[in-house]
Amino acid sequence: MSEPRSGGRLGRRALLGGLFGALGAAALLPQPLRAAPLARVRAEGRLRVGVYAENRPWSWSEGGVLRGIDVDLGKALAAALQVRAEVVEFYAGDDLAADLRNVVWRGGLLGFQPCDVMLHVPFDRQLMLDSDQVAIVAPYYREGFAILCGPDGGDCEAPPVQFRGKRLAAETATMSDAYLLGSFGGVLGAGVRHHTTGYGAMAALAGGQADVAMGTRAQAEAALHDFPAAGLRRRRGPIPALASPGWDVAMAVKDNSRTLGDALEAALAELATRGDLARLFAAHGVEWHAALAG
Numbered sequence: 001m002s003e004p005r006s007g008g009r010l011g012r013r014a015l016l017g018g019l020f021g022a023l024g025a026a027a028l029l030p031q032p033l034r035a036a037p038l039a040r041v042r043a044e045g046r047l048r049v050g051v052y053a054e055n056r057p058w059s060w061s062e063g064g065v066l067r068g069i070d071v072d073l074g075k076a077l078a079a080a081l082q083v084r085a086e087v088v089e090f091y092a093g094d095d096l097a098a099d100l101r102n103v104v105w106r107g108g109l110l111g112f113q114p115c116d117v118m119l120h121v122p123f124d125r126q127l128m129l130d131s132d133q134v135a136i137v138a139p140y141y142r143e144g145f146a147i148l149c150g151p152d153g154g155d156c157e158a159p160p161v162q163f164r165g166k167r168l169a170a171e172t173a174t175m176s177d178a179y180l181l182g183s184f185g186g187v188l189g190a191g192v193r194h195h196t197t198g199y200g201a202m203a204a205l206a207g208g209q210a211d212v213a214m215g216t217r218a219q220a221e222a223a224l225h226d227f228p229a230a231g232l233r234r235r236r237g238p239i240p241a242l243a244s245p246g247w248d249v250a251m252a253v254k255d256n257s258r259t260l261g262d263a264l265e266a267a268l269a270e271l272a273t274r275g276d277l278a279r280l281f282a283a284h285g286v287e288w289h290a291a292l293a294g
Contacts, residue, residue: 147220
C-alpha cells in the first residue's frame with residue numbers, strides 16, 4: 001500500500017468491576033509479561049515487524065525471501081535495539097483501520113499474530129485521532145507522486161492533457177488512478193489501464209505495454225533503477241492540478257507500547273544522522289527524503 005487509500009457505554013458498576021478484575025489478573029501474571037513493551041521486546045530478543053506484501057520497492061517476496069526498503073529498515077531498527085528482526089508480510093485489508101487492527105493491536109482472524117511495529121503507515125493527524133488503539137510514530141520518508149514516460153510517451157514535460165491517446169498505466173483505486181481518470185475533464189480516461197500495484201504499472205511501461213505511467217515517487221525511482229535500458233524518462237516539472245502535496249510515511253505501535261515507539265524514534269534518528277537511512281534507500285534506487293514531520 002504505497003498510496004494512501006482513497007459501541008454502547010459501560011455502566012459505572014461494570015466499569016469498576018472490569019477495572020478491578022483487570023488489576024487482579026495483572027497481579028497474577030508472571031513478571032516478564034507485565035514488563036513495558038520495550039523491555040518485553042528486549043527480553044524476548046526479537047522485534048516483530050509487519051510489512052505489506054506486494055508493495056515494491058518497499059516490501060515484496062522474491063524466491064521466498066522478503067526484500068525491500070521496509071524490510072531492510074525493520075532489520076536495521078532491530079539491530080539498533082540489539083535484538084533479532086522477525087519481518088513478516090501481510091496483505092492489505094479493506095482499509096487502513098483493518099490493517100492496523102489485524103497487524104498491530106488485535107491480530108488477524110486467520111491466526112496472524114500481532115506485530116511489535118507496522119511499517120508504511122501514513123503520518124496523518126485524522127488517522128491518529130481515529131486510531132486510539134495505536135500510536136503512529138517515527139515518520140521516516142516524505143512520499144510524493146511522479147510520472148514516467150516511455151520512448152513513445154511524447155514530451156514528458158508537456159501538460160498532461162497532451163497524453164490523450166497514449167496508453168496510460170496506474171494502480172487501481174489510487175490517487176494516481178483518480179488523477180488520470182478525472183483530470184482535464186476526463187479526456188485521458190479512455191487510455192488508462194489498471195494494474196494491481198504502482199510498481200507493476202511502472203514495469204508495464206518498461207516492458208512496452210504502456211506509454212506513460214503515474215505512481216509514487218518511490219515506485220518511479222525504483223523502476224528507473226531496475227530498468228536502466230528501457231528508455232524511461234521522468235517528468236521533472238510539477239504535475240498540474242494534483243490535489244495532494246504528498247505525505248509522510250511512518251510506523252505504528254500499540255498505544256501501550258510508547259516506550260518502544262520512543263526507542264524506534266531514537267534509533268531512526270541515529271540511522272538518519274549517520275547516513276545509513278539514505279544508503280538503505282539508495283540500495284533500492286530511491287532517494288531518501290526526510291519526512292516533514294520529522
